[in-house]
Amino acid sequence: MMQAVMVKAxxxxxxxxxxxxxxxxxxxxxxxxxxxxxxxTGVSTTNGDLRQLVQKSTGGVCLRAWSGGRxxxxxxxxxxxxxxxxxxxxxxxxxAGDGRSDLxxxxxxxxxxxxxxxxxxxxxVSLEEKIQAALDLDKAQAIDDRVLNRVxxxxxxxxxxxxxxxxxxxxxxxxxxTLCRAMSVAAEGQRMERYYDGPDSxxxxxxxxxxxxxxxxxxxxxxAIATLAADRxxxxxxxxxxxxxxSGLLAHEAMGHASEGDEITKKRSxxxxxxxxxxxxxxxxxxxxxxxxxxxxxxxFDDEGTPxxxxxxxxxxxxxxxxxxxxxxxxxxxxxxxNGRAENYGKRTWVRMTNTFFGPGEWDRDELIADTKxxxxxxxxxxxxxxxxxxxxxxxxxxxxxxxxxxxxKPLQSFTLTGRSVDILSSADALTKEVILDGGMCGKGxxxxxxVSSGGPYMRARMIVGGGQ
Amino acid sequence: xxxxxxxxALRAVSKYPQCEAYASSATVHTxxxxxxxxxxxxxxxxxxxxxxxxxxERQGKASVSLCRDSSVDDCVRMAxxxxxxxxxxxxxxxxxxxxxARHAMPDVWDKKVEExxxxxxxxxARAVIDSCRxxxxxxxxxxxxxxxxxxxxxxxxxxxxSTLVYGHFTSMAVRDHPGEGMETYHGTHLDLDPAAxxxxxxxxxxxxxxCTEFKGHEKLSMILPPSELGDMITSSxxxxxxxxxxxxxxxxxxESVGQQVASKExxxxxxxxxxxxxxxxFDDEGTPxxxxxxIENGVLRGFNRDSFCGGSTGNGMRRxxxxxxxxYERTPVIKPLNLGIVPGRYSREDIIEQTDSGILVEKFAxxxxxxxxxxxxxxxxxxxxxxxxEIIATVNNALLMGNMIDAVxxxxxxxxxxxxxxxxxxxxxxxxxxxxxGNRRWRRCSxxxxxxxxxxxxxxxxxSRAST
Numbered sequence: 001m002m003q004a005v006m007v008k009a010x011x012x013x014x015x016x017x018x019x020x021x022x023x024x025x026x027x028x029x030x031x032x033x034x035x036x037x038x039x040x041t042g043v044s045t046t047n048g049d050l051r052q053l054v055q056k057s058t059g060g061v062c063l064r065a066w067s068g069g070r071x072x073x074x075x076x077x078x079x080x081x082x083x084x085x086x087x088x089x090x091x092x093x094x095x096a097g098d099g100r101s102d103l104x105x106x107x108x109x110x111x112x113x114x115x116x117x118x119x120x121x122x123x124x125v126s127l128e129e130k131i132q133a134a135l136d137l138d139k140a141q142a143i144d145d146r147v148l149n150r151v152x153x154x155x156x157x158x159x160x161x162x163x164x165x166x167x168x169x170x171x172x173x174x175x176x177x178t179l180c181r182a183m184s185v186a187a188e189g190q191r192m193e194r195y196y197d198g199p200d201s202x203x204x205x206x207x208x209x210x211x212x213x214x215x216x217x218x219x220x221x222x223x224a225i226a227t228l229a230a231d232r233x234x235x236x237x238x239x240x241x242x243x244x245x246x247s248g249l250l251a252h253e254a255m256g257h258a259s260e261g262d263e264i265t266k267k268r269s270x271x272x273x274x275x276x277x278x279x280x281x282x283x284x285x286x287x288x289x290x291x292x293x294x295x296x297x298x299x300x301f302d303d304e305g306t307p308x309x310x311x312x313x314x315x316x317x318x319x320x321x322x323x324x325x326x327x328x329x330x331x332x333x334x335x336x337x338x339n340g341r342a343e344n345y346g347k348r349t350w351v352r353m354t355n356t357f358f359g360p361g362e363w364d365r366d367e368l369i370a371d372t373k374x375x376x377x378x379x380x381x382x383x384x385x386x387x388x389x390x391x392x393x394x395x396x397x398x399x400x401x402x403x404x405x406x407x408x409x410k411p412l413q414s415f416t417l418t419g420r421s422v423d424i425l426s427s428a429d430a431l432t433k434e435v436i437l438d439g440g441m442c443g444k445g446x447x448x449x450x451x452v453s454s455g456g457p458y459m460r461a462r463m464i465v466g467g468g469q
Numbered sequence: 470x471x472x473x474x475x476x477x478a479l480r481a482v483s484k485y486p487q488c489e490a491y492a493s494s495a496t497v498h499t500x501x502x503x504x505x506x507x508x509x510x511x512x513x514x515x516x517x518x519x520x521x522x523x524x525x526e527r528q529g530k531a532s533v534s535l536c537r538d539s540s541v542d543d544c545v546r547m548a549x550x551x552x553x554x555x556x557x558x559x560x561x562x563x564x565x566x567x568x569x570a571r572h573a574m575p576d577v578w579d580k581k582v583e584e585x586x587x588x589x590x591x592x593x594a595r596a597v598i599d600s601c602r603x604x605x606x607x608x609x610x611x612x613x614x615x616x617x618x619x620x621x622x623x624x625x626x627x628x629x630x631s632t633l634v635y636g637h638f639t640s641m642a643v644r645d646h647p648g649e650g651m652e653t654y655h656g657t658h659l660d661l662d663p664a665a666x667x668x669x670x671x672x673x674x675x676x677x678x679x680c681t682e683f684k685g686h687e688k689l690s691m692i693l694p695p696s697e698l699g700d701m702i703t704s705s706x707x708x709x710x711x712x713x714x715x716x717x718x719x720x721x722x723x724e725s726v727g728q729q730v731a732s733k734e735x736x737x738x739x740x741x742x743x744x745x746x747x748x749x750x751f752d753d754e755g756t757p758x759x760x761x762x763x764i765e766n767g768v769l770r771g772f773n774r775d776s777f778c779g780g781s782t783g784n785g786m787r788r789x790x791x792x793x794x795x796x797y798e799r800t801p802v803i804k805p806l807n808l809g810i811v812p813g814r815y816s817r818e819d820i821i822e823q824t825d826s827g828i829l830v831e832k833f834a835x836x837x838x839x840x841x842x843x844x845x846x847x848x849x850x851x852x853x854x855x856x857x858x859e860i861i862a863t864v865n866n867a868l869l870m871g872n873m874i875d876a877v878x879x880x881x882x883x884x885x886x887x888x889x890x891x892x893x894x895x896x897x898x899x900x901x902x903x904x905x906x907g908n909r910r911w912r913r914c915s916x917x918x919x920x921x922x923x924x925x926x927x928x929x930x931x932x933s934r935a936s937t
Binding site: 419 | 515641718
């Protein structure tokens with residue numbers, strides 16, 4: 001069992017309050033102090049070999065001072081008063097704005113201390129059982145000689161946060177994330193293909209105990225083998241049915257990044273000034289909701305201490321509003337939405353998504369396929385890239401199926417989707433009833449990774465498709 | 470501090486047949502630009518430790534940030550608890566054996582970085598803003614010092630110091646529509662040229678703002694400048710020469726040593742002796758590094774290996790080429806140190822003039838090939854369509870499709886303008902056999918950009934890139 005390496009919350013809270021007082025005393029208009037300890041257990045196996053088995057513990061304090069319309073940051077990597085006070089002074093010095101800012105931040109004053117909402121806390125489970133979960137996932141994939149490479153992985157992250165700010169907030173909370181993954185690489189001659197599956201969540205070890213590990217491993221291997229027979233996807237402007245993962249990628253990349261408040265204040269987003277405008281067909285509604293129980297991107301508070309919330313981004317095709325941090329909310333005269341997030345105590349806080357997804361429609365999946373004369377059905381995503389400036393996006397799909405006359409006729413190897421976001425969403429004409437979320441990591445630009453999820457129902461729309469050779 | 474931590478940790482685990490302590494320390498200053506204004510300045514310190522041990526067929530491993538007096542003991546205790554529950558893994562290789570340095574310390578420490586103040590960093594950012602005639606919506610300049618020490622029970626005891634300078638800049642202009650430009654800087658020294666960066670950002674955003682949507686579907690040559698080629702080479706060739714992928718059979722070149730895998734014009738050298746972000750005398754496991762060919766005239770000469778794979782070539786790395794923080798948290802993985810494509814004789818103007826039908830990609834959404842298969846289908850954010858040696862249009866919103874492992878066997882021309890991009894150093898190159906697909910049928914555009922004096926423009930472009 002992992003040894004808990006953390007400072008008692010009461011001790012830290014006093015240090016944070018003292019640092020905030022120091023920053024205010026040095027002239028900060030607003031300041032906050034946030035301590036984090038992050039404990040990670042990671043296990044991964046490859047072909048039965050234990051490739052990774054590691055426990056990590058990192059801890060530190062982020063000090064922020066707002067002065068003259070600028071943020072200054074200081075980071076302490078020890079919990080000593082001396083180090084925290086040194087970082088607090090650095091934060092004020094780094095802000096060093098010219099005079100007072102016209103912009104007044106309006107943080108909520110929150111006093112709350114929350115535990116993680118889990119049934120089986122990972123701390124209560126032996127390391128043996130966690131290792132066995134990864135090994136079982138690995139072993140379950142050994143169904144055929146063509147499975148060249150089997151990976152089984154388990155990981156957990158336990159993040160403890162304490163926070164204090166000059167508005168009088170006194171907050172602490174714990175976030176727990178548990179994940180397991182199977183990944184198979186199948187080979188035949190020089191051809192290699194892969195497939196992956198497995199649950200992720202902000203729940204506890206019940207995610208692993210409730211999962212059918214054997215079935216996840218076996219299906220992952222079977223699907224990797226099936227992909228060996230996949231053809232190259234056709235290219236051009238085609239009808240595409242995105243699965244929930246790819247729908248989520250569209251929500252995240254096509255509209256989500258462009259709805260982040262800082263992109264609006266900089267007028268970098270094609271959605272600047274779009275509130276009230278029709279940006280999609282009426283079947284489309286879209287949300288960012290950090291309160292979805294168990295979803296990978298859920299957070300009780302953001303890294304500025306604002307309680308998480310649900311932001312309606314699109315309702316019945318009409319654009320509704322943006323996600324905000326303290327700063328962007330103040331600039332645009334809105335309420336903060338709980339989207340000010342940072343990768344960790346050593347990284348900047350800015351507007352980030354949580355769980356971003358399209359709302360449901362009224363179709364069944366089979367009904368949707370049967371109604372499609374010619375098209376492509378997507379099956380899982382690889383990754384994607386936003387384009388808030390140009391209003392386009394890029395989504396890489398792991399594989400798909402060709403649909404002819406309402407029937408699936410053959411599997412397709414990996415391909416890429418692109419197009420103008422508004423054109424694609426305006427062409428959407430059918431969504432299925434069930435919304436599924438899938439967890440992942442989101443970088444903004446090129447780094448600053450935070451945990452998110454995205455999803456939606458199956459969705460039919462027109463977009464540009466191109467298959468790699 | 471990190472030497473003491475590593476020594477103490479190694480003493481505590483010296484009872485195990487194989488043991489290792491790695492500690493790192495970083496100081497990072499970052500300035501952020503938002504909307505052509507300096508928005509944030511950060512100062513960060515980061516000290517940490519990783520302990521590993523092998524006992525028979527079991528292994529233990531843990532890492533901590535050195536945030537309190539008990540951190541070293543905590544780390545050892547956590548690693549021992551992992552060891553206790555670790556299942557048997559047969560045929561595990563031990564940690565690095567001590568070896569003699571095979572070359573002198575490369576020039577990877579810049580005193581100016583060590584001594585920089587937040588005010589000086591602010592001035593550099595201000596100079597970039599002042600020299601850019603369009604908006605800079607988002608940018609950052611990060612300068613870091615990094616110290617690390619590796620010790621193990623076999624007698625390895627080595628340390629490394631380097632500085633890291635990383636810049637990422639975006640620009641935005643509105644002409645026919647909004648357009649975005651991007652520049653990056655990867656290096657060890659504070660020799661980035663703010664004026665050149667500002668100029669390049671202006672030019673790229675202005676070009677992107679007059680792009681027209683590509684329509685149609687055609688086969689053509691792909692010309693990639695270093696900014697777009699670097700990650701394509703890292704994800705494809707870097708993956709195919711990765712010893713762990715060879716070990717587990719997922720490298721497309723696993724049985725190709727001594728065989729022709731690329732065009733005869735292509736030679737790639739792993740050169741940790743040159744000034745580059747990851748250049749070093751010993752890798753992060755303590756194995757000596759050396760300059761060696763990986764591909765010679767298209768023939769594969771060998772793979773990159775670490776101690777996990779056995780027969781280490783000194784490519785077991787924890788450090789990142791862009792981020793000094795957190796090295797101690799990472800288990801060593803195989804990484805090129807400074808994998809360079811030997812430059813050719815062509816200028817970019819030559820390459821354009823000798824291309825019958827092609828696209829020069831100024832900016833992909835994200836340049837990347839599939840690590841397993843080499844396939845790519847990438848959104849072109851800004852590209853120049855070339856017909857009979859002339860640029861005839863600037864296009865966007867199209868997908869460029871191909872396979873990077875095939876592409877290195879179909880090299881047409883290699884440029885003479887190498888640049889560092891992370892762990893690789895690459896020039897502009899052209900490759901045959903790719904396809905471009907867009908929305909419906911393509912028509913020539915008639916924007917003013919056609920009438921630009923392109924040959925002059927390229928010389929200016931090359932000069933502006935020289936410092937980056």
